[in-house]
Amino acid sequence: MNNLQSVWSKRFIHYMNEVQKYMKYVFTGHLAIVMVFVIGSVGYQYSEWLKVVDHDFPAVWLIAIIIGLVLGFSRPVTLLKEPDQVYLLPVESKMFVYFKKALNWTFWSQIGLVAVVYLVSIPLLNAVTDLSTSEIWIGLLLIILLKYCNVQIEFNYRYSNRGNHVLIDRIARILLSILAVQTVLTTGFLVGLIYVILLVAYNFSLKKKVREQPIPYEHFVKLEQNRMMGFYRFANYFTDVPHLRGSIRRRSWLNSVYNFVPFNKRNTQSYLVFRTFVRTDDHFYLWVRLTAITAIIAFFVNIPIVTWIVAAALSFATTIQLKYALLSSSEFRMDMLFPVEENQRNKGVHKLIRLFMIVQAIIVMLCSIGQPLFFVSALVILIISEITFKVSKNPTPVY
Amino acid sequence: MTVLQLKDVTGGYTRKPVIKDLSFAIEKGELVGLIGLNGAGKSTTIKHIIGTLLPQNGEIRLNGVTLKENMDQYRSSFSYIPETPVLYEELTLKEHLELTAMAYGIDEKTLKERSEILLKEFRMEKRLNWFPSHFSKGMRQKVMIMCAFLVNPSLYIIDEPFVGLDPLGIQSLLDQMDEKKHQGASVLMSTHILSTAEKHCDRIILLHEGRVRAQGTMADLRKAFNMPNATLDDLYIAMTKEQDNE
Numbered sequence: 001m002n003n004l005q006s007v008w009s010k011r012f013i014h015y016m017n018e019v020q021k022y023m024k025y026v027f028t029g030h031l032a033i034v035m036v037f038v039i040g041s042v043g044y045q046y047s048e049w050l051k052v053v054d055h056d057f058p059a060v061w062l063i064a065i066i067i068g069l070v071l072g073f074s075r076p077v078t079l080l081k082e083p084d085q086v087y088l089l090p091v092e093s094k095m096f097v098y099f100k101k102a103l104n105w106t107f108w109s110q111i112g113l114v115a116v117v118y119l120v121s122i123p124l125l126n127a128v129t130d131l132s133t134s135e136i137w138i139g140l141l142l143i144i145l146l147k148y149c150n151v152q153i154e155f156n157y158r159y160s161n162r163g164n165h166v167l168i169d170r171i172a173r174i175l176l177s178i179l180a181v182q183t184v185l186t187t188g189f190l191v192g193l194i195y196v197i198l199l200v201a202y203n204f205s206l207k208k209k210v211r212e213q214p215i216p217y218e219h220f221v222k223l224e225q226n227r228m229m230g231f232y233r234f235a236n237y238f239t240d241v242p243h244l245r246g247s248i249r250r251r252s253w254l255n256s257v258y259n260f261v262p263f264n265k266r267n268t269q270s271y272l273v274f275r276t277f278v279r280t281d282d283h284f285y286l287w288v289r290l291t292a293i294t295a296i297i298a299f300f301v302n303i304p305i306v307t308w309i310v311a312a313a314l315s316f317a318t319t320i321q322l323k324y325a326l327l328s329s330s331e332f333r334m335d336m337l338f339p340v341e342e343n344q345r346n347k348g349v350h351k352l353i354r355l356f357m358i359v360q361a362i363i364v365m366l367c368s369i370g371q372p373l374f375f376v377s378a379l380v381i382l383i384i385s386e387i388t389f390k391v392s393k394n395p396t397p398v399y
Numbered sequence: 400m401t402v403l404q405l406k407d408v409t410g411g412y413t414r415k416p417v418i419k420d421l422s423f424a425i426e427k428g429e430l431v432g433l434i435g436l437n438g439a440g441k442s443t444t445i446k447h448i449i450g451t452l453l454p455q456n457g458e459i460r461l462n463g464v465t466l467k468e469n470m471d472q473y474r475s476s477f478s479y480i481p482e483t484p485v486l487y488e489e490l491t492l493k494e495h496l497e498l499t500a501m502a503y504g505i506d507e508k509t510l511k512e513r514s515e516i517l518l519k520e521f522r523m524e525k526r527l528n529w530f531p532s533h534f535s536k537g538m539r540q541k542v543m544i545m546c547a548f549l550v551n552p553s554l555y556i557i558d559e560p561f562v563g564l565d566p567l568g569i570q571s572l573l574d575q576m577d578e579k580k581h582q583g584a585s586v587l588m589s590t591h592i593l594s595t596a597e598k599h600c601d602r603i604i605l606l607h608e609g610r611v612r613a614q615g616t617m618a619d620l621r622k623a624f625n626m627p628n629a630t631l632d633d634l635y636i637a638m639t640k641e642q643d644n645e
Contacts, residue, residue: 248489248530268501271494272487279489334485334546337449338502339474 011079022235059128068178074150085217149199160209163219270348298368315381319388328395357385408457432596433589435606441589478547482558484539486531493527536563597631
């Protein structure tokens with residue numbers, strides 16, 4: 001028994017370290033700055049809107065639906081790993097100790113999101129309904145109860161159905177949760193509690209099925225792998241995650257780009273670099289994202305100097321990140337043996353970045369066309385990109 | 400004519416050498432087997448020859464030049480098939496062949512001619528526009544083999560070629576090696592499959608703990624170990640036992 005508890009603790013510490021390692025990049029990356037601005041402006045507009053919101057506005061239904069949807073996604077965080085299917089088999093009957101810890105963590109790590117959603121909607125409730133303060137806080141209490149039920153049920157459902165037909169269960173829980181929140185905010189806590197009791201009964205019937213079955217390791221391990229993959233992909237927007245292979249897409253609508261690289265020994269590395277950039281999601285979406293941010297700011301912010309500064313900063317970010325992504329190498333690649341000039345890859349990457357920064361400049365220029373001196377932002381992007389590429393150090397090859 | 404010449408090569412990943420004072424040569428048109436236990440230094444030797452590791456001591460000459468003297472000529476002189484296939488996940492089979500052709504200065508017409516024959520031989524014609532993620536281990540290996548044979552160099556360096564290939568694939572590879580040999584190319588092949596090595600190799604180099612323990616034709620080896628009629632398996636086991644007794 002103690003053993004399984006320590007297995008959980010060890011996994012948990014390792015998991016938290018992994019998450020922290022990448023989260024610090026997330027909170028220092030360029031998107032974090034954009035997020036601050038976005039949250040700030042959305043918050044401001046929300047408070048302005050509250051001043052004029054209509055009393056007929058269906059606030060309770062809206063809040064209930066949003067919270068119901070958030071509650072519906074209560075994926076268990078089990079931290080199970082592939083070898084567990086073999087090594088934990090002998091302790092199968094004692095695994096409830098492990099899962100209890102896992103579900104506790106699932107509950108506490110996910111309660112924050114739904115609580116924040118509710119807290120943010122409190123000013124709206126105050127503006128539109130006549131609910132008293134205590135009634136509003138009782139709403140929060142019910143949401144916590146609902147979250148607990150949702151976590152337990154989703155786990156037991158996945159367990160007893162071995163991961164099949166998850167959507168049916170999710171829809172049922174979402175509907176019950178929406179009705180519960182709606183009722184508690186209109187009719188009162190005790191009536192709302194009926195839905196909680198329904199959920200508890202549902203959970204009880206699932207638990208009976210769980211007891212008759214072996215642990216569906218395959219499903220839980222897959223779920224866990226997908227979750228971590230999702231996290232790594234997210235972290236990969238901000239920093240380089242070493243064990244993440246970017247997914248590949250053909251994007252054949254961009255095939256004409258390859259015409260810039262004719263069949264010739266001098267173009268060997270360009271041939272490779274152009275395809276690597278276009279088809280690797282990580283590289284391509286990095287460019288798309290940074291181009292989109294500059295374009296949106298150029299379009300909405302009608303202060304030329306702000307556009308220029310943003311264009312310069314993001315031109316620098318695009319160039320330097322693409323340069324490092326395409327020039328650094330931690331693995332052996334066959335082109336390292338090619339009988340071609342040593343700096344051919346560098347030239348190829350430069351050619352590619354120049355081409356795509358011209359496209360970025362054109363897009364941004366079109367978006368700022370209403371401003372005076374609209375062409376300056378395009379010039380800024382091109383000049384900063386060229387300087388960045390020339391002045392920045394080349395990554396040293398590991399291999 | 401000597402194609403590859405290693406002279407007193409010492410080297411490894413760190414200061415502590417894995418291979419010690421290694422000397423051997425491969426002549427034109429020879430198929431040489433590099434045989435040794437796990438950790439004997441086969442892969443390290445190959446990494447030194449292809450130039451991803453540089454020797455701490457000694458020199459390696461390929462067609463008369465070292466990597467430092469003429470990098471272009473050195474690298475054009477060989478093609479390499481690694482133990483685990485190293486493919487570009489973002490390139491299709493066709494593009495792997497095109498990229499290789501570009502790198503080795505093969506024109507488009509020759510590329511077409513050579514790749515048609517190879518694709519047919521390895522039964523991959525229908526997969527030209529596939530990405531490697533849809534390939535099995537054996538198919539990935541075939542892509543590497545086709546790229547290597549497309550180049551038509553004077554030396555083929557092949558690391559554990561038979562792992563993961565189906566019997567037809569193995570036969571195609573052996574046929575290709577034979578054909579190239581007759582055209583005057585040399586092959587250095589490291590393997591664990593001793594019966595195949597015995598049957599196809601002109602000469603064998605037995606590597607043990609980073610040193611050449613014995614080398615020569617099967618007849619030479621039988622004589623050296625004083626075991627007439629022995630198979631390569633017998634000789635190999637005798638060698639490891641002898642080493643244990645020392």
